[in-house]
Amino acid sequence: MQPWSVRDFHPDDLDQLIGVWQDSRTPGVHPVYTLSEIIDACSNGVAAVAVSEGQVIGAVACKIQDARAWIVMLAQSREWREQGLGSALLAGMEDRLTSQGIQRVSALLPASETRVRAFRNSEYKVEEDLHYFERTIPLQAKEIGPLSQLGGRLLPHGLWDALAGMQREKSLIENRLILPLARTELAKSLGVTPPRSVVLFGPPGTGKTTFAKAVASRLDWPFVEVFPSRLAADPQGLAGALRQVFADIARLEHAVVFIDEVEEIAAARTGEASSPLQGVTNELLKIIPSFREKEGRLLICATNFIRSLDKAFLRHGRFDYVIPIGPPDLDARTAIWNRYIPRAIAAHIDVDALAQASERFSPADIEYAARKASQQALERAVQGDPESPRKEQALMSSDYLTAIEGTRATVTEPIVKEFLEDIQRIARV
Structure with missing residues (x-):
């Protein structure tokens, strides 16, 4: 007689089930399904647990799609491995699926996963010609609304690699911008502060916008372009609209924010009576330090006329780097x-x-x-x-x-x- 019994999952089992799942994970192996997906399958799919002396020692959960069941979790405590518990859980799950008219049961496991034996023992067929692909979209649900309002988007992968030539500029941007932002913890441990804002300057048409988009693609961060000319028509004025845009950007976890032809709103102030444009420049000078306070965001400003920018705009503390982008080599x-x-x-x-x-x-x-x-x-x-x-x-x-x-x-x-x-x-x- 087996020292456990298999029964239906109850909501009260959740804490113990999570503990079993964590205990069963193979070190260094990325799970196919997240914990939230497992909990959803337990609540809305079919799930069973193995219990010994009142303690949950194993669990199995499936989500149902059409006429197929996908096993999203098969877990057992370490001390109960190699005793047939995995096979017993699979058998218990099959009984429950059969009663619902489900005939096809599938599972995806990492190749190095130790629980493969339970599936083989239960006569699951291994499809050798199948490949599993996974991508985590780097955008939280709460960010979708703000990003859409800002006209931002996730750019296609590969834009960085598509930048042929321009090796000097690519190497400089890779090392100064992308590396510290992609490897933040390592950078900090070595005393490197990841950049928050940079200026790209050079002749017209040299690819400054292309570089900004390629950086966003390389980091896998949303790309938000700010158009001062469009904001000028806002009822609250350009300065107020600019302030609101950056307030909305603050709701994003990560973002590459791009302002092209920034000289339109950051031109050198004349010292004469204040004008609406000088008010916009002043507002931008206030926005940048606030923007720099939060990690995970990068402001890229581009200009064809670096000489026309206000000196205060370019000073240390506002921009980490001022990078030249020349004509294509x-x-x-x-x-x-x-x-x-x-x-x-x-x-x-x-x-x-x-x-x-x-x-x-x-x-x-x-x-x-x-x-x-x-x-x-x-x-x-x-x-x-x-x-x-x-x-x-x-x-x-x-x-x-x-x-x-x-x-x-x-x-x-x-x-x-x-x-x-x-x-x-x-x-x-």
């Missing part, structure tokens, strides 16, 4: 060209020559030149002599080079010169 230009060249002809295009010829081109400049070459090839194909050789209608390297010659680079040499001067005078990395 050769590797980055090569990657951008590859993005716009049709795959069918890519092998016949000298991409290296295009990257060399498009120095100082922004990503938007490269896109424009690529689309221009494609459009001209289309017109030539449609309007040309149908009897002419196909070569005359195909896209060739010369078409792209011609398009490059006809495209005015956004970043001029004087802009590059000023940018290099700003790096020496203002950058803080």
Whole structure:
């Protein structure tokens, strides 16, 4: 006779059940189901416990989906292992499921889980060709409303890896921003304070917004972009609207907050009678220290005109780093060209020559030149002599080079010169 009995789960068993679940976990093995999911299955699914001398020593719980039962927990106290208790719990569960007309019972367990033997002994079939995938969405239910109101969102994974080239900037941002924020405890133990706010500056179209989004993607934090031009129409005024937006952001557990063209609301104050814009600048200067008080958030401001920002805005204590983002380097230009060249002809295009010829081109400049070459090839194909050789209608390297010659680079040499001067005078990395 077995020294235990299996009966239905009662709500009074919950505390002991949780203790058994914790005791049964294999060290270092991530459970498939969370404790909250297990408790829900006990309350709304089918659950049974094994009891010995009035104490719960094992438990099994299932959630029911359509005509299938999913075992979300099979647990027993350590001292009762290897005695057939797991198999007995499974048998008891099957009896209860059978009475409800459930015929299919499934379970997901980590490969290193020790309770696999109970399932094998109970003649559960192992599906070797199945893979289990899991992702925890880093957003709490209470954050969904505020994030939606702010127009924020979780960005797709892989944006960081998609940033080809720009290795100097990527390495700098990876080490200064992402590493301390992703490994906060380690950073703190080594005396590193994770950054709270940074400024990205550089010529127009150099990818500052792309970098901000890639940081959010890399950290797996929601991305919230603040648009001063939209806030200006708010009945409470731009300063009041800005204050309210940051109050709403404070309700988020994590967030990358991005303000592009921040010079619109943080331009150097003239010292003359206060104006509405100066009031906005003053408000922003008050908001940033408050924003910096809470962990798990990062403010990224971007500007094309770093020289125009108020000196108080850039001082130590408000921004941890002032990072230059220059025009795409050769590797980055090569990657951008590859993005716009049709795959069918890519092998016949000298991409290296295009990257060399498009120095100082922004990503938007490269896109424009690529689309221009494609459009001209289309017109030539449609309007040309149908009897002419196909070569005359195909896209060739010369078409792209011609398009490059006809495209005015956004970043001029004087802009590059000023940018290099700003790096020496203002950058803080």
